[in-house]
Amino acid sequence: xxRKKAIIFGITGQDGSYLxxxxxxxxxxxxxxxxxxxxKNLKSLDKxxxxxxxxxLEVKKLSQKIIDQIIKKLxxxxxxxxxGQSSVSYSFEDPIDTYLSNNSxxxxxxxxxxxxxxxxxxxxxxxxxxxxNQKYNLCNExxxxxxxxxxxxxxxxxxxxxxxxxxxxxxxVSNGILFNHESILRNKNFVTKKIVNFVKNYKKSNxxxxxxxxxxxxxRDWGWANEYVEAIYKINSNKISGDFVVGTGKAHSLYDxxxxxxxxxxxxxxxxxxxxxFVRPNEIKKTVANNKKIKKVLNxxxxxxxxxxxxxxxxxxxx
Ligand code: GDR
Numbered sequence: 616x617x618r619k620k621a622i623i624f625g626i627t628g629q630d631g632s633y634l635x636x637x638x639x640x641x642x643x644x645x646x647x648x649x650x651x652x653x654x655k656n657l658k659s660l661d662k663x664x665x666x667x668x669x670x671x672l673e674v675k676k677l678s679q680k681i682i683d684q685i686i687k688k689l690x691x692x693x694x695x696x697x698x699g700q701s702s703v704s705y706s707f708e709d710p711i712d713t714y715l716s717n718n719s720x721x722x723x724x725x726x727x728x729x730x731x732x733x734x735x736x737x738x739x740x741x742x743x744x745x746x747x748n749q750k751y752n753l754c755n756e757x758x759x760x761x762x763x764x765x766x767x768x769x770x771x772x773x774x775x776x777x778x779x780x781x782x783x784x785x786x787x788v789s790n791g792i793l794f795n796h797e798s799i800l801r802n803k804n805f806v807t808k809k810i811v812n813f814v815k816n817y818k819k820s821n822x823x824x825x826x827x828x829x830x831x832x833x834x835r836d837w838g839w840a841n842e843y844v845e846a847i848y849k850i851n852s853n854k855i856s857g858d859f860v861v862g863t864g865k866a867h868s869l870y871d872x873x874x875x876x877x878x879x880x881x882x883x884x885x886x887x888x889x890x891x892x893f894v895r896p897n898e899i900k901k902t903v904a905n906n907k908k909i910k911k912v913l914n915x916x917x918x919x920x921x922x923x924x925x926x927x928x929x930x931x932x933x934x
Contacts, residue, residue: 618642618643618644619642619643619644619692619693620643620644620646620689620690620691620692620693621638621643621644621645621646621691621692621693621694621695622646622647622648622685622686622689622691622693622694622695623635623638623645623646623647623648623694623695623697624647624648624694624695624696624697624698624720624724625648625695625696625697625698625699625740626645626647626648626649626660626669626671626697627647627649627656627657627659627660628659628697628701628800628802629659629798629800629801629802629840630697630740630796630840630843630844630847631647631659631660631695631697632659632660632662632663632665632800633663633798633800633840633841633844634695634697634844634847634848635647635660635663635665635668635669636663636665637844637845637848638848639665639668639669641848643693644670645665645668645669645670646669646670646671646672646689646691647660647669647670647671647672648672648674648677648685648698649671649672649673649674650673650674650675651673651675652671652673657671659800662799662800663800672685677719677720677723678723679723679726679727682720682723682724682727683723683727683730683731686724686727686728686731686733686735687731690733690735691735692735692736693735693736693737693738693851693852694724694728694735694736694737694738695737695738695740695847695851696720696721696724696737696738696739696740696773697740698716698717698720699713699716699717699718699720699740699769700712700713700716700717700766700769701766702766702804702805703744703764703766703767703895704804704893704895705766705804706764706765706766706769707764707765707895707896707897710765710769713765713766713769714765714768714769714772717766717769717770717772717773718769718772718773718776721739721773721776721777722776724737725737725776725777725780725786725788728780728786728788729780729784729786734787735787736787736788736789736851736852736856737777737786737787737788737789737851738788738789738791738847738850738851739773739774739776739777739788739789739790739791740791740793740847741770741771741773741774741790741791741792741793741858742766742767742770742792742793743792743793743794743795743836743860743862743902743904744762744763744764744766744767744770744899745760745762745767745770745771745774745792746758746760746761746762746767746792746899746902747760747761747762747763747767747899748761748763748899748900748901749761749902752866752901752902752903753864753903753904753905754792754860754902754903754904754905755860755904755905755907755908756792756857756858756859756860756908760774763897763898763899764895764897764898773790774790774792774858777789777790778790778858781856786856787856788856789850789851789853789856789857789858789859790857790858790859791846791847791850791859791861792858792859792860792861793843793846793847793861793862794835794836794837794838794860794861794862794863794902794903794904795835795836795837795838796837796838796839796840796842796843796861797837797838797839797840797924797928798839798840798841798928798931799928799931800840801840806828806869807837807872807928809826809828810826810828810872810873810876811876811928811929813826814876814877814880814882814929817880817882817886818880823886824886825886825887825888826886826887826888827888827889827890827892827893828869828887828888828889828890828893829889829890829891829892829893829894829895830869830889830893830894830895830898831868831869831870831873831887831889832868832869832870832900833868833869833898833899833900833901834866834867834868834869834900834901834902834903835866835867835868835869835901835902835903836862836863836864836865836866836867836902836903836904837863837867837872837921837924838861838862838863838917838919838924839917839919839924839927842917842918842919843861843917845915846859846861846909846913846915847861849909849913849914849915850909850913853912853913857912859908859909859912859913860904860905860906860908860909861904861906861909861915862903862904862906862917863904863906863917863920863921864903864904864905864906865903865920865921866901866903867921871921872921872925873887875922875925875926876925876929879926879929880929
């Protein structure tokens with residue numbers, strides 16, 4: 616049987632790595648676009664032992680010409696756009712890079728598919744950051760965007776870009792509006808990894824350090840990354856393209872996360888210190904998903920609960 620082809624832009628990140636693994640299990644031929652094949656950059660793919668099973672294409676800078684050539688040559692059934700600048704805090708420092716990296720590649724892909732008249736399904740990774748602060752906290756596909764960070768605004772633009780191509784050119788492009796999702800493949804810039812790393816070092820070292828964090832009162836909808844790539848796959852392989860919110864529907868503060876981990880490892884909460892260095896210029900106070908649509912239309916349901924997720928992060932990292 617002919618194997619389906621998928622191209623993943625941003626294959627070396629947390630979601631790209633888990634998605635590669637999933638698509639390989641589903642017998643896809645997986646192609647990945649990456650800026651660098653440097654071993655350090657491939658550590659998540661290596662950890663999942665998938666690097667040798669995928670075809671990596673090194674592209675230093677995306678352009679319309681390069682994307683046209685890649686799509687023409689590979690003629691993929693599916694494209695996943697997971698590339699770009701994914702740190703909300705960094706987006707305050709470099710909003711232009713955030714805007715460009717989260718949109719230009721996607722724009723080239725959409726133009727290429729339109730010009731080459733392909734039937735390729737495209738997935739674009741959007742973010743709950745687009746919702747910003749809402750009067751009613753549960754956000755669904757109909758909730759108006761109100762982003763408070765450059766990152767959120769860049770993702771909102773990518774959402775509208777995809778929607779425009781779907782509605783005006785009948786391109787089969789879907790948006791997944793993903794809430795926070797964690798795993799051991801998280802980069803250390805993200806808060807769950809930062810906390811787990813602290814615990815790991817605290818237990819090892821005799822010198823007891825403090826952990827400096829920003830706003831720990833924030834409330835988020837946290838899920839398990841491996842389950843979220845299932846959602847991404849379901850969204851993009853569905854016959855009808857559309858927009859889907861992906862989250863658990865449950866709200867927890869960052870402090871809840873810290874309390875579970877510190878209690879488990881017997882670390883006093885007094886070790887937590889608040890530092891302005893990590894407080895963002897602007898921030899969503901609380902954001903939670905209404906995931907009714909994806910449950911009903913695609914039969915996707917997250918199984919891993921917040922406490923299990925927290926303990927799993929700790930366990931997977933320590934052992
Ligand atoms: P986020 O993830 O910005 O929500 O974006 P992150 O883990 O960075 O922050 C989560 C919350 O924790 C608060 N926080 C801190 N965050 C970091 N990184 N470091 C700290 O020291 C710290 N102290 C408190 C933050 O203010 C924030 O409220 C993630 C990314 O994966 C995005 O790409 C994705 O789109 C969204 O989730 C949904």
